[in-house]
Amino acid sequence: MTQRGYGGPLRYVQGPGVIADLGRYVAPLGDRALVVIDPFFWDTLRPELIAAFEAARVAATFVRFGGESSEEEIARCAAEGRAAEAGTVIGIGGGKALDTAKIAAFRIGARTVTVPTIASTDSPTSSLGVVYTPDGVYDHVVRCGRNPDVVLVDSALIIRAPVRFLAAGMGDALSTFYEARSNIESRSRNYIGDGYAATIGGYQIARACHDTLMRDGRAAHAAAKHGRVTTAVENIIEANTLLSGLGFENCGVSGAHGIHDALTVLEPTHHFLHGEKVAFGILCLLVLENRPPAEFREAASFCRDIGLPTTLADLGLSEVTEADMAKVGDAAMLPTNVIRSVPVELSAGIIADAIWTASALAAELSA
Ligand SMILES: [Zn+2]
Structure with missing residues (x-):
């Protein structure tokens, strides 16, 4: 192998409170976004994000992540993204929520933003997504062809996890x-x-x-x-x-x-x-x-x-x-x-x- 290759996300931003700027990072990517969000944050984080997207003039559609990055869940999110004509898919949660968002974005040709809420995985930056069966057994890896456009890591959010x-x-x-x-x-x-x-x-x-x-x-x-x-x-x-x-x-x-x-x-x-x-x-x-x-x-x-x-x-x-x-x-x-x-x-x-x-x-x- 004589060809050498390197890849990574276009932007990586980390710090306390950066999630408040999510709208600002998403706006240049397109004015319609699908947000796949861990249900844990539906009530706590979503109201603040809705306001941030409105301020940035991004029309955001939220879906609750179902818990498993299965083909079924990916298809459901991709369908939601298509229906919303989303040019960007944003994943907010743990590794499986992010992988679901990345693969759904790949399937509908959208850009990707990942917002990890725990620091236990290296999924947020990569172009790979892991697919599990609905019962949580490892199935296969999808190569999404491109890395996320933006990785936004809010350290104040991450420190709240165990x-x-x-x-x-x-x-x-x-x-x-x-x-x-x-x-x-x-x-x-x-x-x-x-x-x-x-x-x-x-x-x-x-x-x-x-x-x-x-x-x-x-x-x-x-x-x-x-x-x-x-x-x-x-x-x-x-x-x-x-x-x-x-x-x-x-x-x-x-x-x-x-x-x-x-x-x-x-x-x-x-x-x-x-x-x-x-x-x-x-x-x-x-x-x-x-x-x-x-x-x-x-x-x-x-x-x-x-x-x-x-x-x-x-x-x-x-x-x-x-x-x-x-x-x-x-x-x-x-x-x-x-x-x-x-x-x-x-x-x-x-x-x-x-x-x-x-x-x-x-x-x-x-x-
Ligand atoms: Zn690992």
Whole structure:
């Protein structure tokens, strides 16, 4: 692969209260918008937004997000958007609401604005949308061809969510650099268009994501626990959202996400957030790639300090059997699994052994 490619959103704006300016950012994109909004914000946020859109002379139609980014929900939102002749689709909520808005916009040829209300996911900046079945089982990924036109991140809104979401976002963001490195070493394609080699810019963003987490993650967690917005919190919101989003899309994911996906065959893991499972997946990846012990210690102690799972027991898997883990290994080896960009030889047994070992090492470190 000799062609290198980079992509990202046109605008990223973050700060306390920026949602009040939503109308101002949407107006240049078109005068009719569909707003897919998490029902939690229907009564609290919508009245203020209606006023903001009126002031900006944007005709906005609001729909309540149904809770799952399923084909049915996407079709419903796309139909609403068509009926409203919306030139812009705005998603306000968590990752699934944003993905629904992005895919609905793609289907009706509209522009996209994402307004995340939690910092637990790197969906807001990316051109990818994940589709689930109506019962919440992962189905497939849609490449929307373009990234959002505007990503608006209101830190005062995000700090109101439970700190567990910010911590989970740090788990997801922590995977970005390690997984980027796997992809560089295995010369895998990134997620821009049909896939290119990563740029220096993409890789350096992934590295900055890691360094920001190490510097500010613990301080941000301590502040966010009490609903305080500090510079460290702002830095971590940026790392979780912009740096992690650009890093994964421009470099690719690998074993932390691959093991995350495989672990979902075990029911107890369903009670954990994406970034929590990815955090444990990072430790497994570092064992799989046999990285220096200092790297493992750094990642494990960071995760432990902000309450992310580092052992199988932390993920509700203290009773896991050899047979269960063989199933996880098999799931990880499915041809569609992203673990393939890990630059070492893989088998179901090698993966299962790495998972057991990561858990044991992390337990030893915290003893
Ligand atoms: Zn992720």
